Amino acid sequence: MMLAKIKEALAELYEEIPAAAETAAAEAVPEEAAAEQADAAIPEAPEEAGTEEEAEEPVAPPGPKETDYVATGYHLDTALPPEKIVAAVEILNREDFFLETITGVDWIDAQQLEVVYDFNHFDENCRVVLRSMLDRSKPEIPTISDIYQGANWHERETHDFFGIVFTGHPNLEPLLLPEDADFHPLLKDFKA
Amino acid sequence: MNGSLQQDLNQETFTLNLGPQHPATHGVLRVKLVMDGEYIVEAEPVLGYIHRMHEKMGENRTWVKFLPNCGRMDYLSALSYNHGYVAAVERAAGIEVPERAEYLRVITVELNRISSHLLWFGAFVLDLGGFTPLLYAFDDREQILDLLESVTGSRLTYCYFRFGGVYNDIDDAFITGTREFIKRLRKRMPMYHALVTKNIILIKRLKDIGPISKDMARRYGATGPVARGSGINFDVRRHEPYSVYPEFDFDVPVYEEGDSMARYMVRMDEIEQSMRIVEQALDKLPEGDIQPKKAVKLVKPPKGDYYQAVEAARGSFGVRLVSDGTNTAYRLKLRSPTYSNLSLFGEASRGMLLPDALALMGSLDLVIPEIDR
Amino acid sequence: MPEPFRVILFIIFVMAFAGLNAAYLVWCERKGAGHIQRRIGPKEVGPFGLLQPLADGIKLMTKQLFIPKGADPILFMVAPLMVMVPAIMSFCVIPFSETFVAREINIGLLMIFAFASVNVLGLLLGGWGSGNKYAVIAAARCVSQNVAYEIPMLITTITMVMVTNTMNLNEIVRAQAGWFFHWHFFRLDISLLMPVAFLIFFICSLAETNRAPFDMAEAESELIAGAYTEYPGMGFGVFFMGEYANIVIGCALSVILFLGGWQSPIPFNPAGFIGVLWGLFWFLLKLYALIFTVIWIRWTYPRTQFYELLNLSWKVLIPFSLFNLILTALQIKIFPWL
Numbered sequence: 001m002m003l004a005k006i007k008e009a010l011a012e013l014y015e016e017i018p019a020a021a022e023t024a025a026a027e028a029v030p031e032e033a034a035a036e037q038a039d040a041a042i043p044e045a046p047e048e049a050g051t052e053e054e055a056e057e058p059v060a061p062p063g064p065k066e067t068d069y070v071a072t073g074y075h076l077d078t079a080l081p082p083e084k085i086v087a088a089v090e091i092l093n094r095e096d097f098f099l100e101t102i103t104g105v106d107w108i109d110a111q112q113l114e115v116v117y118d119f120n121h122f123d124e125n126c127r128v129v130l131r132s133m134l135d136r137s138k139p140e141i142p143t144i145s146d147i148y149q150g151a152n153w154h155e156r157e158t159h160d161f162f163g164i165v166f167t168g169h170p171n172l173e174p175l176l177l178p179e180d181a182d183f184h185p186l187l188k189d190f191k192a
Numbered sequence: 193m194n195g196s197l198q199q200d201l202n203q204e205t206f207t208l209n210l211g212p213q214h215p216a217t218h219g220v221l222r223v224k225l226v227m228d229g230e231y232i233v234e235a236e237p238v239l240g241y242i243h244r245m246h247e248k249m250g251e252n253r254t255w256v257k258f259l260p261n262c263g264r265m266d267y268l269s270a271l272s273y274n275h276g277y278v279a280a281v282e283r284a285a286g287i288e289v290p291e292r293a294e295y296l297r298v299i300t301v302e303l304n305r306i307s308s309h310l311l312w313f314g315a316f317v318l319d320l321g322g323f324t325p326l327l328y329a330f331d332d333r334e335q336i337l338d339l340l341e342s343v344t345g346s347r348l349t350y351c352y353f354r355f356g357g358v359y360n361d362i363d364d365a366f367i368t369g370t371r372e373f374i375k376r377l378r379k380r381m382p383m384y385h386a387l388v389t390k391n392i393i394l395i396k397r398l399k400d401i402g403p404i405s406k407d408m409a410r411r412y413g414a415t416g417p418v419a420r421g422s423g424i425n426f427d428v429r430r431h432e433p434y435s436v437y438p439e440f441d442f443d444v445p446v447y448e449e450g451d452s453m454a455r456y457m458v459r460m461d462e463i464e465q466s467m468r469i470v471e472q473a474l475d476k477l478p479e480g481d482i483q484p485k486k487a488v489k490l491v492k493p494p495k496g497d498y499y500q501a502v503e504a505a506r507g508s509f510g511v512r513l514v515s516d517g518t519n520t521a522y523r524l525k526l527r528s529p530t531y532s533n534l535s536l537f538g539e540a541s542r543g544m545l546l547p548d549a550l551a552l553m554g555s556l557d558l559v560i561p562e563i564d565r
Numbered sequence: 566m567p568e569p570f571r572v573i574l575f576i577i578f579v580m581a582f583a584g585l586n587a588a589y590l591v592w593c594e595r596k597g598a599g600h601i602q603r604r605i606g607p608k609e610v611g612p613f614g615l616l617q618p619l620a621d622g623i624k625l626m627t628k629q630l631f632i633p634k635g636a637d638p639i640l641f642m643v644a645p646l647m648v649m650v651p652a653i654m655s656f657c658v659i660p661f662s663e664t665f666v667a668r669e670i671n672i673g674l675l676m677i678f679a680f681a682s683v684n685v686l687g688l689l690l691g692g693w694g695s696g697n698k699y700a701v702i703a704a705a706r707c708v709s710q711n712v713a714y715e716i717p718m719l720i721t722t723i724t725m726v727m728v729t730n731t732m733n734l735n736e737i738v739r740a741q742a743g744w745f746f747h748w749h750f751f752r753l754d755i756s757l758l759m760p761v762a763f764l765i766f767f768i769c770s771l772a773e774t775n776r777a778p779f780d781m782a783e784a785e786s787e788l789i790a791g792a793y794t795e796y797p798g799m800g801f802g803v804f805f806m807g808e809y810a811n812i813v814i815g816c817a818l819s820v821i822l823f824l825g826g827w828q829s830p831i832p833f834n835p836a837g838f839i840g841v842l843w844g845l846f847w848f849l850l851k852l853y854a855l856i857f858t859v860i861w862i863r864w865t866y867p868r869t870q871f872y873e874l875l876n877l878s879w880k881v882l883i884p885f886s887l888f889n890l891i892l893t894a895l896q897i898k899i900f901p902w903l
Contacts, residue, residue: 072497096410098411100413100508101512101532116497125432129499149539150532153532175240176240
């Protein structure tokens with residue numbers, strides 16, 4: 001129930017992604033497109049994603065992907081460009097999801113950093129994963145710590161380990177690492 | 193009082209450094225407090241004093257070799273961590289677990305949960321200035337450690353679970369010992385309630401102290417007894433059943449008040465529920481293997497990412513694996529429950545008196561190595 | 566025995582008593598705590614660990630008397646003495662037995678209270694002089710606590726002075742001669758609230774001496790060691806001797822005012838030297854029974870909150886002790902023959 005509802009709501013986000021970015025998100029190589037879009041789309045980042053009109057079930061890969069829960073341990077896998085994350089998180093917040101964790105993955109071969117958000121629901125077993133690919137040379141993504149205060153520490157931790165900059169974060173200082181740490185140990189090219 | 197005068201008074205604050213060595217932080221947690229007299233204006237936990245980068249270790253050693261690391265994060269409920277990691281890898285690699293092994297996992301994990309809650313009970317009352325319950329709780333906990341030692345071979349940092357099963361079978365001595373222990377603890381719990389729970393000083397120190405609302409728990413991602421003390425009926429064992437938990441009849445204690453007393457009561461009730469689970473598991477314990485017939489030699493989960501959550505003593509412990517198809521993890525994220533639970537301390541403790549804030553902190557049941565990982 | 570000689574002898578006795586008492590109360594406390602907590606307590610040094618206090622003393626004395634940076638050295642060193650000296654001074658007027666008292670002065674009760682209030686000054690200076698925030702918080706708590714609890718304690722004492730018409734401690738004890746029901750604790754004919762008065766007095770003496778559940782000045786799980794946080798070696802040791810001496814004074818006053826002091830529970834009082842020992846025996850028995858209660862409470866209850874502590878004093882103890890004062894005054898006025 002919750003799954004279908006949230007899937008629908010998240011699918012609407014894809015409607016508004018310009019075609020160029022859509023293919024980019026699908027191929028998970030949003031380098032130029034995302035960079036372009038970062039300038040273009042952020043000002044008009046949709047606050048009101050849940051409009052009246054019924055979204056059609058997306059047929060193409062872009063859109064929230066239902067996964068086999070038994071095999072993967074989560075229900076919905078949603079790859080979004082970074083500037084859409086806030087809108088998606090707002091939708092989840094509206095549906096009373098809670099944030100399990102935020103983390104990163106370093107795809108060094110593709111020169112990309114992935115940010116992964118895990119959400120879960122208290123009333124129903126419905127795990128939603130949001131993920132977003134960032135350019136490895138300039139990893140920036142808007143913060144969600146003003147929506148989920150718990151994200152504050154998770155984002156700081158992710159910044160510690162990967163150097164991903166959460167723009168708008170109130171206090172992006174090392175949390176688990178020493179306060180003068182200028183290295184990011186979970187990057188694959190980190191040498192101790 | 194007019195606004196400007198209030199502001200002037202508020203400026204007379206000072207910074208108090210609580211920790212990293214402080215009796216109430218149970219380890220090396222440091223909290224930077226901005227105080228106005230004895231009132232807390234702002235509290236900022238400072239972490240990382242025993243950060244060991246387990247996640248990097250996970251990327252550098254094979255799946256099997258990471259097993260002992262699990263017991264070294266939450267050293268008080270190490271078996272839950274074992275369980276979370278093992279179950280995640282089993283999900284990723286598609287390893288089947290014999291039923292008997294699952295039962296043994298549940299029995300040991302629940303015993304471990306009882307021992308963790310007992311220790312918390314003692315240490316929490318110690319935080320409030322009552323010394324004696326700690327020693328009684330240790331006395332009971334000692335029995336569990338003896339039992340678990342006879343099966344797992346260690347007393348604290350267990351490494352008992354293997355991919356596809358467990359390392360050692362239990363014997364009759366363990367079964368009778370466990371039953372005796374449960375009988376004994378059932379007799380002792382009323383004593384704890386009579387001497388500690390109903391103590392007027394304790395009630396006054398916990399009732400309405402450190403309220404955490406449902407919404408606050410959600411915004412910070414609090415799980416486990418902290419969430420259940422705030423009226424959220426969320427227990428991974430029920431919510432997202434794993435292992436053989438669906439086969440047992442147990443209640444999830446939920447208290448609506450959201451204060452420290454509610455969290456205290458949740459844990460005390462959970463001890464009883466865990467005892468029920470252990471009893472049922474011992475009754476139903478099937479015969480059979482404790483490891484797959486074909487031993488799991490080489491673990492190479494297919495490419496992809498996987499998530500597995502278990503209910504540790506402190507809340508939902510999650511493992512997020514990213515596998516690239518080799519015998520080591522590409523990325524291993526460990527979601528520790530107290531990390532989220534502690535993150536709400538700053539907001540929840542605002543405006544509280546120092547001793548009350550410490551009661552709140554104690555009721556969050558912090559284990560620092562688990563937060564820092 | 567010539568008077569000056571006797572006084573010197575008694576002063577030596579009092580100092581030895583205070584010192585030994587502190588040392589062995591620590592032993593009692595640890596042993597008692599041990600048994601309350603299902604363990605044995607000290608047992609290695611000497612038989613039953615009886616030499617443990619000696620070992621502790623040696624350890625404390627051999628430690629460096631370190632004055633932390635930022636502390637006020639003079640206040641820091643003076644504070645422990647300001648806790649201990651007045652406590653020992655108070656011993657001079659405590660009647661251990663009818664004739665076994667260093668100096669029987671007719672304002673003994675007043676003198677003890679005068680000296681007892683120096684104690685809090687010592688803790689305040691120690692906390693302030695340490696230059697440690699925890700110690701300063703503890704010092705501030707300590708002052709408000711002592712101010713709050715001195716009031717009901719003094720009101721209760723005034724009640725007792727009204728009943729006995731004297732401030733001479735020995736006279737107060739003599740007024741309770743005879744059977745045990747002549748002790749003030751049981752004299753409901755003087756005041757219906759006598760047991761309540763005793764309870765108030767006992768609670769106040771717990772609070773005045775900073776004992777659990779009112780150990781706000783130490784509060785080890787909140788303030789590390791409160792006012793003592795920065796004290797090393799014997800500085801800490803002297804504080805502790807003062808603490809324990811204060812506990813003894815508090816309990817001794819409770820015994821003298823309410824439980825008949827050195828009076829035995831039956832009207833049997835041998836004469837001469839035996840009589841002195843007989844009185845001493847009963848006094849110490851009652852004294853240590855009360856001290857044991859203090860230890861027992863400490864190892865049983867959690868600590869109260871600070872505001873609960875103050876609420877208890879201002880909202881419960883002070884009204885009750887005032888009511889008791891009025892009731893006793895009325896009773897004395899209406900039934901003057903009692």
